[in-house]
Amino acid sequence: MPAFSARAPGKIIFFGEHAVVYGRPAIAVPVEQVQARAVVIPDPIAPRGRVWIQAPDINLDCALGELPEDNALRQLIQLLQAHFKIDHLPACTLRVSSSIPVAAGLGSGAAISVACLRALSAFLGAPLVVEHVSALAYEIEKIYHGTPSGIDNTVVAYAQPVYFVHGQPIEFLSIRQPLTLVIGDTGRSSPTSGPVGALRQAWLENSQPYEALFDRAGEIARSARADLEAGTISHLGRLMDENHALLVQMGVSSPELDHLVSAARVAGASGAKLSGGGWGGNMIALVEPELAEQVSTALLESGASHTLITQVRP
Numbered sequence: 431m432p433a434f435s436a437r438a439p440g441k442i443i444f445f446g447e448h449a450v451v452y453g454r455p456a457i458a459v460p461v462e463q464v465q466a467r468a469v470v471i472p473d474p475i476a477p478r479g480r481v482w483i484q485a486p487d488i489n490l491d492c493a494l495g496e497l498p499e500d501n502a503l504r505q506l507i508q509l510l511q512a513h514f515k516i517d518h519l520p521a522c523t524l525r526v527s528s529s530i531p532v533a534a535g536l537g538s539g540a541a542i543s544v545a546c547l548r549a550l551s552a553f554l555g556a557p558l559v560v561e562h563v564s565a566l567a568y569e570i571e572k573i574y575h576g577t578p579s580g581i582d583n584t585v586v587a588y589a590q591p592v593y594f595v596h597g598q599p600i601e602f603l604s605i606r607q608p609l610t611l612v613i614g615d616t617g618r619s620s621p622t623s624g625p626v627g628a629l630r631q632a633w634l635e636n637s638q639p640y641e642a643l644f645d646r647a648g649e650i651a652r653s654a655r656a657d658l659e660a661g662t663i664s665h666l667g668r669l670m671d672e673n674h675a676l677l678v679q680m681g682v683s684s685p686e687l688d689h690l691v692s693a694a695r696v697a698g699a700s701g702a703k704l705s706g707g708g709w710g711g712n713m714i715a716l717v718e719p720e721l722a723e724q725v726s727t728a729l730l731e732s733g734a735s736h737t738l739i740t741q742v743r744p
């Protein structure tokens with residue numbers, strides 16, 4: 431019997447993280463160099479419902495039923511069964527692997543969900559369309575992040591640059607000129623729910639200053655969109671710097687992120703900011719292609735656990 435496999439890319443948030451949770455626009459792009467992969471190997475002998483899970487990256491090798499009730503893969507399979515109105519999956523092994531750092535703002539959770547939904551639905555003989563893949567991955571995000579905007583599952587499922595506003599039809603961005611980004615990892619993992627929850631608490635206590643920060647972040651995302659679509663990218667670095675300053679004021683940066691952002695600018699980046707949830711995880715720097723190696727080296731010398739050079743293409 432053939433195996434069914436699927437992949438999904440990582441992602442970065444270029445502009446507008448956190449403000450996007452409060453209805454402002456944000457821009458995210460896929461990062462193809464890092465991927466999550468799911469493979470379903472049918473088991474023609476074992477009885478229906480006997481599902482074996484293997485995730486060698488996290489030393490997981492057990493029956494589905496042995497996983498805690500709130501485990502993400504278990505929740506995902508329950509959601510999928512409800513979607514297809516079945517009580518059990520046919521017997522199989524689901525093997526999951528990923529080169530996307532976990533809890534680092536690169537969309538690892540959404541990518542694993544998307545890859546698994548695609549591979550499992552193909553195995554069931556009814557491959558999900560991308561809208562359904564994204565919607566089901568959003569349900570999983572909700573279990574883990576409380577109030578996700580939906581940007582992660584969208585950019586990862588569609589694997590295209592998106593201009594995203596919660597609750598509105600997805601708009602894809604046509605980027606006119608290739609961009610080079612250096613991604614630097616603080617090496618500190620930080621689940622998205624931490625900074626998202628703290629910011630919500632601060633906003634509930636005193637919404638007005640945060641609303642002003644979100645408004646400005648939204649304006650920045652709108653300007654960045656216009657620049658990306660017109661191919662006039664000379665202002666983008668400044669917009670990233672300003673967006674980072676807003677994220678600092680929202681309380682979602684960290685000393686490590688600020689340090690890497692400064693190091694990238696000193697090494698010649700046109701602009702830099704944290705990307706994703708913050709408090710740890712990754713930052714991104716916009717660079718001229720010939721400066722990419724130099725900025726990457728500066729980040730590593732400033733404490734980045736690793737770096738990635740990626741191109742956003744038209």
Ligand code: PMV
Nearest residue numbers: 447448535578579622706707
């Ligand atoms: O999952 P992360 O860490 O890339 O962050 C997602 C972006 C946030 O705006 C912080 C949260 C959200 O749901 O949009």
